[in-house]
Amino acid sequence: MKIVCLADTHLKKFNGFPQILESQLTSADLIIHAGDWQTIDVYKALCSYGNVEGVYGNVDGDEIKKLVPEKKIIKIEGKRIGIVHGDGIGKTTEKRALESFMEGEVDLIIFGHSHIPYSRFSKRSLLFNPGSPTAKRKLPYYSFGIITIKNDQIETKHIYFS
Template sequence: MKIGILSDTHGSLAAIRKVLAAAPPVECWIHCGDFATDANTLHDITGQTVYSVCGNCDAMRGPVEAKPDCYLRLEGFKVWVTHGHQYMGETRKTDELGWWGQSLEQDIVIFGHTHVPLFSQVYGIWLLNPGSPARPREGSKAGFAVLTLNEGQMPAVEFFEV
């Protein structure tokens, strides 16, 4: 199963269009917040299922339908989707998400907030941040990720620049 993952689009339709132009075929999408309403745009354009959560900047835009956390079961993996800001604190320590993921008995934590791509394992939990196609930080390039999940196999991630 291939899943397109993006975060921190911050209302940029141009960034969403660049992602879609560069993306290989995927079965669904995950949007990790900022802005949660961009997930609706993604769904409207693709017609595909889009799982989304709200981020720290979503509250400034008024009420949103998306929740702060989403728990999925995909190809036998327990996947926790969150923007992450409420679990990393001001220091943006991504290791904290590994601890939370372990506490919540998840296999994979998919998050945003830092705008920096990451795929690593902490406390036995896979952490995935797709970066940002609209506002990359810390020298990273604008982009997104595609996560491949097959039951009984290790997760695989490919990062794409836009």
């Protein structure tokens, strides 16, 4: 199972995805967006590649909020995956993401908001932030993630590009 994971696209006007992301989307079994789509066109474009799961973020409007929830849990290949944007007040984005799900409730938590790529275990869950493929802020590279679930194992990988 290959999952392409992205967040924080922040595209007010959609003109396509970076080529490196598009090349991965064509072979994805599932696409996960962890919020801040900013336009419904991003959702529609991702759906043209396959099945899309996602949540809304703090900059998403009603159009997106009608399509996706604030947080969700999906089950894939026997693994429970929590998806949340991670925005809020106080604490780090990682702590807010972790606290969105009860301890042991999920195997993997996918989140966004900070635009900072992140992959680390905390308690019993692997926390994964793919970064942003279109809004790197002060980081040197854009990024998105590839998650592979195989033989009861979860592997995460960041794809960095400029």
